[in-house]
Amino acid sequence: MEELIQQLKEQIIEVLNLEDVTPADIDNDAPLFGEGLGLDSIDALELIVMMEKEYGIKLKNPAEGKEIFKSINVMAQYVNEHRTK
Amino acid sequence: MTHLGKIVITPRGVELNSQVYPTSQIGDALLTACYRSCHADYPKFFKMDPLCRLGFIASELLLQSQDEERFIPREDRAVVLASCNGCLHTDRHYASTIHAGDNYFPSPAVFVYTLPNIVTGEIAIRNKYLGESSMYIVEDGLTEEELVQRLAELTFQDPVTTSAIIGWVDYHDGDHYNAILYLIQK
Numbered sequence: 001m002e003e004l005i006q007q008l009k010e011q012i013i014e015v016l017n018l019e020d021v022t023p024a025d026i027d028n029d030a031p032l033f034g035e036g037l038g039l040d041s042i043d044a045l046e047l048i049v050m051m052e053k054e055y056g057i058k059l060k061n062p063a064e065g066k067e068i069f070k071s072i073n074v075m076a077q078y079v080n081e082h083r084t085k
Numbered sequence: 086m087t088h089l090g091k092i093v094i095t096p097r098g099v100e101l102n103s104q105v106y107p108t109s110q111i112g113d114a115l116l117t118a119c120y121r122s123c124h125a126d127y128p129k130f131f132k133m134d135p136l137c138r139l140g141f142i143a144s145e146l147l148l149q150s151q152d153e154e155r156f157i158p159r160e161d162r163a164v165v166l167a168s169c170n171g172c173l174h175t176d177r178h179y180a181s182t183i184h185a186g187d188n189y190f191p192s193p194a195v196f197v198y199t200l201p202n203i204v205t206g207e208i209a210i211r212n213k214y215l216g217e218s219s220m221y222i223v224e225d226g227l228t229e230e231e232l233v234q235r236l237a238e239l240t241f242q243d244p245v246t247t248s249a250i251i252g253w254v255d256y257h258d259g260d261h262y263n264a265i266l267y268l269i270q271k
Binding site: 015016017018019020038042043045046049052053 | 128131132190191192193194197
C-alpha cells in the first residue's frame with residue numbers, strides 16, 4: 001500500500017501541475033480539496049480521468065469523487081479495491 | 086491617452102519600459118523564470134497553457150509598479166488584447182489527447198484553455214479588473230502602433246473605462262511567441 005500511496009502522490013503532482021509540491025508535502029490523511037493543496041473542480045475532473053487512465057476505474061458519477069478524493073489514504077484504499085489494471 | 090507602461094516579451098528576452106528585464110532563460114523556460122523572479126505567488130500559473138502564461142507574466146511585470154492598488158476591484162479597468170494564433174497551440178494539444186480511440190483521455194485541464202479569451206480572463210481575475218475583457222483574433226499584418234491605436238479607440242468608447250491593458254499576445258511554440266502590452270490611461 002505504501003508503494004501505491006507514493007505512486008498516487010507522484011501522479012497527482014504530475015497531472016495537476018503542482019510545480020512546487022513534493023510527495024512529502026502531501027499528508028496521507030489531509031483533505032485533497034478545500035485546503036492544503038488548493039485544488040479546484042477542474043482538478044477533480046482531472047483526477048477522475050487519471051483514475052480511468054492509470055487504474056481502469058470509471059467513475060460514472062462525479063459526485064463519487066467527493067468521497068474517494070477525501071485523502072490520499074482513502075484514494076489509495078479505493079484504487080486498491082477497484083483497480084482493473 | 087497616456088501610456089503608463091509598456092512590456093515586450095519574446096523567447097529571447099524581456100523589455101520593460103524600454104529597459105532590459107534580467108532573465109537567464111530563453112523559450113518557455115523564460116516565462117517560468119520570470120514567474121519566479123517576480124514573486125507572484127500564484128500557483129495557478131503552472132496550470133495555465135502557454136498563451137496564458139505569456140499574458141500573465143507580461144501583465145505581472147507591467148503592473149508590478151502599481152503596488153497593492155492594482156488588486157482593488159474596479160469596474161473602470163479593462164483588458165483588451167489581440168492575437169494571431171489565439172489558443173491554436175492548446176487546441177492541437179487537446180486534439181492529441183482524443184485522437185486515438187484506444188487511448189481516448191480528454192483532459193479537462195487542457196480543455197479549459199481551448200478558448201483564446203481565457204488569457205484576458207486570467208489577467209482580469211488576478212488583478213480584479215471588472216471592466217471589459219476581450220480578445221480579438223486578427224491577422225498578423227497591423228503595425229504595433231495601428232493595433233494599439235485601434236484597440237484603445239475601441240476600448241475607450243465605453244465611457245466607464247478609464248484605464249486598460251491593451252496589446253498583443255501571441256504564442257505559436259516555445260521558440261515563436263511575443264507579447265507587447267501597454268498600460269494606458271484615458
